Amino acid sequence: MGFASRVREVTRSDHAAAQAMTYFDALLSGSLDRAGYAALTAQLFFVYETLEEAATEMRADPIAGPFVADELARLPALVADLTHLIGPDWPAHVAASTATSEYRARLREVAFTWPAGFVAHHYTRYLGDLSGGQIMRRALLREYGLDGPGTRFYEFPGIEPRAFKQHYRHLLDTAPWDAVEQDRFLDEVSLAYRLNTAMLDDLGKVVA
Template sequence: MTTTRFSALIAERTRSSHSDSEGATFMSDLMKGHGTKRDYAELSAQHWYIYEALESCAADLADDAVASPFLAPELRRLPQLERDLEHLFGSDWRSEISALPTTAAYADRIREVASSPASFIAHHYTRYLGDLSGGQFIARLVRRHYGLGDRGVEFYDFDQIENIDAFKENYRMLLDSAPWNDIEREHMIEETLLAYRFNSDLFTDLHRAKVA
């Protein structure tokens, strides 16, 4: 009898949520070149709040036996993201950005579940594996449509990872071998679905803010 890999089960259970997120009007317009450079800047600004929560919690979990194998330093995005924001908003970028309601709730949720490695890794997996996969496609389109070179899209540049496909496969193997019981695994899948919902709601917030 063949046992389905846990990483494959996560992908299968969340596939429709991933498609819904990608189909949000704000993001689809941005990817088609129907948005603006400012739209991309606003998306990057919301990312800062999300990744600040992720990476501050990851630092707190550095000695956790279960979580620490996932927390590769090559994944850290805040330094690159802050350089992007300086390019997109100027040196006073911190005073130019603010968290949208979904972003604030998303960051709060990440901090709330950080005491549970399975639930925290759900958010870690959703963000970073997405950045390593679809994020590379996003970077190419943003450069093409909005006149950005290397500056402004450093967030998507994982130059410290030599082989992205191999890195992703190793991450999936960590998911498969993590010492979680069935209840913890189900919690992780549910939290991953919630992370996708936050992403979809964030695109809705961005669209509403743009219209307003």
């Protein structure tokens, strides 16, 4: 089993837990209003603001650098979505939740100086959103009538998802990490899933 396959197997339960959150059930069933959906977009903005700042720092790193792809950048799409959903003054109306602030604090702790830590969070966020993006776009169109504006976050122009994920798995398989570093990476991926789940749990409490 290659390392990328091992990552998928070891974190399968963490991934399933993140998908089973009450907030996502409400969103995908159309039970939320536009503000309820915008709340997720706002929290994702704060996470990606920090993660993409870390990507700028890690771009020149020989291990983490190859994982940084400009076409993955989500901040412009998130800004466009928030402008559409809330208005041009959206920064005055959003704030990071407690769980999101903890998520960002962990990114600050590991993603700017530890290559494997950066990749762990990069992998968890970008591949998750790339994989589930089309499902989310269809649900947002079906349940909320959103198509294009408001859902740019789930669009990845210039990326063929299957080929990109194959390339990403190759990068994981060939990363020069020994067994100890691989285990640290797996632990950080699991933590990244838990931080994301906590963020979604916060959202579920707000919109319940």
